[in-house]
Amino acid sequence: MYEKDDPRSSLATAARPDTGDAIAAPQYFDLRENPVVRAQNVILVHTEARAGDDLDNGTLEGELAIIVTGASPAFTVVTEDGATNVDEPGLVVVPPGASRISVRGDGPLVRLVEATEPAWRDRPANADAYAQDHPRVALLRRWPEPAGKPRVRFYPLSQVPDEPGRFGRIFRTRSFMVNFLPEQHGPRDPRKLSPHHHDDFEQLSLAVQGEYVHHIRTPWLTDSTTWREDEHVRIGSPSVTIIPPPTVHTSEASDPGVNQLIDIFSPPRTDFSEKPGWVLNADEYPMP
Template structure:
């Protein structure tokens, strides 16, 4: 892995080394799902547009809503995470007890298991993250065929401990998070997810300060919500040359999501001259990020495993 000395990730225990010779199945190909050019999977009667995609352990619903539209009403066996991307994003939601909750972005919400609804009270993007064992929703994903068989290098989801005080609606506003150069982004976790709601940046990334790295056994979903990026992804070469894959250097717009499989080496380069904004999503939570003091901003509510 390669990080600059002032990158907080350079202190991670996993910040050195290279992908080992892989065994136990082929390395999956990256998936580049650019909603700026793909038509929506769902258009509601009130005019909201929704794209439904998935990874091995999660389902993502990306909604460009019409104000006042009921964009979600369903019952889940597990928590869901809702991202309100910017100041235009706002919702009125209900939980299993029928209690009404209001929130405005940018924010991360956790909705407890059971019956819930979301009505958009604004026009900004709304992103929902569900566990992929919610089979009805996993089957609706536009890329469901890519997971007809589990990807062998992705570890199955193991839920982390239950939240302190039990399941309930939780809201985390990004305006409450002070900047800290010693912390990497704005990281929140639940039992099944870790989200780095990184702040927007201005202008292109310095090409001399890239950060190629890899993950042993978990996917990364890189959600671009503003600007333009190039995702650089390299599949490690094993001894079987018939399975070698050319490097990917794929330009994506916004919104888009790129599914980065393990153990590919990857880094993302913002190239837009205006605002660029990327949010990283993992399922389950990352142990290395969780081990860094102060990095996970809601660690007091969602504890890490003790063994």
């Protein structure tokens, strides 16, 4: 349930009959210990980059997305078409093909690639968790090609002022949706949480600052041997929590300083995309 002033309270939610398939368990990863992890459709690569690093992304069949935070270093994306310099927070989208990242400082970089990419599919620490597809998660079908010729696209957060009624700062690619949520200064009010569920997609909650308690409840199915206790897992940053459908979940910032989450979905969310003005690069990345 959302508070009335939460922008998500107006989302259309389809009522679907339950499939009866087993519900996957949530997964929690400290990215300093497990820098490459995956969900059903996306691999997340966390790198503590250093000045002078040359990161080879491989030759990819799909797009690459690079999440740039306030702590990230400046860098240059190099493709066969040239070089693109990035020196502020935002989302970078690199077209299919070969690319490299030349790093010009110290700090974290997060890359997203499709889970089927040959150069990356065997690297995740939790690859065994997806030895078989999770039946409750819709498989990725790429959304339409972006407008214009293939090129590196950079969407800086500095060009997106806060706007009442919009939920975060959302960008999409053909395969991913990334939502830069606002910084939370101090703990979240425990009386104003937002437990909710998703019917058929996973949520990756990437903690880039502070600490969170992820509250997750697995619904009861007819087979009581599959029931799980509610989870209230405290995890710092950098970390990623993979939240499976249709678990009920909400995340509670708990650090007295600055807390920030970035939510990742694959494929892009239709419900967010249908909200006018929510997806900030919708003019370049059309819906199906």
